[in-house]
Amino acid sequence: MSQEKKRFCTECGAELNGGSKFCTKCGAKVGGKVVESEREESYTVSQTSSSNQINIPESYKPISMWGYFGYELLFSIPCVGFILLLVFAFGGTQNVNLKNFARSYFCIYILFLIILGILMLFGILGASAYYYNL
Numbered sequence: 001m002s003q004e005k006k007r008f009c010t011e012c013g014a015e016l017n018g019g020s021k022f023c024t025k026c027g028a029k030v031g032g033k034v035v036e037s038e039r040e041e042s043y044t045v046s047q048t049s050s051s052n053q054i055n056i057p058e059s060y061k062p063i064s065m066w067g068y069f070g071y072e073l074l075f076s077i078p079c080v081g082f083i084l085l086l087v088f089a090f091g092g093t094q095n096v097n098l099k100n101f102a103r104s105y106f107c108i109y110i111l112f113l114i115i116l117g118i119l120m121l122f123g124i125l126g127a128s129a130y131y132y133n134l
């Protein structure tokens with residue numbers, strides 16, 4: 001390398017001159033652990049590129065906000081939605097997020113049915129009580 005490498009303090013990032021062993025800015029010892037600008041650059045580049053192309057397996061791919069919205073609409077379709085819900089909840093999809101979402105939605109369905117059942121029961125009891133007291 002003919003090009004002169006710039007050195008930076010590992011503590012504060014200030015540029016260091018030639019052979020100084022201490023940072024002029026923060027006073028930290030910079031002996032052997034000096035980061036060369038070239039290496040630092042390549043490091044940050046590789047870091048950003050790797051964070052841009054994180055390879056999440058298909059089964060763990062996050063669902064977007066509109067994805068959730070779409071599935072919610074889909075699940076609220078009478079009969080067809082419920083069948084799709086069961087399919088997704090019990091292994092119809094490889095995606096963990098979708099599976100869990102379908103399962104939680106399924107729980108809401110069950111809860112709703114229980115509440116509906118209780119309300120109907122009270123309705124019948126109330127109606128019959130009203131009828132016999134009349």
Ligand SMILES: [Zn+2]
Pocket residue numbers: 009010011012013014023024025026027028
């Ligand atoms: Zn420093």
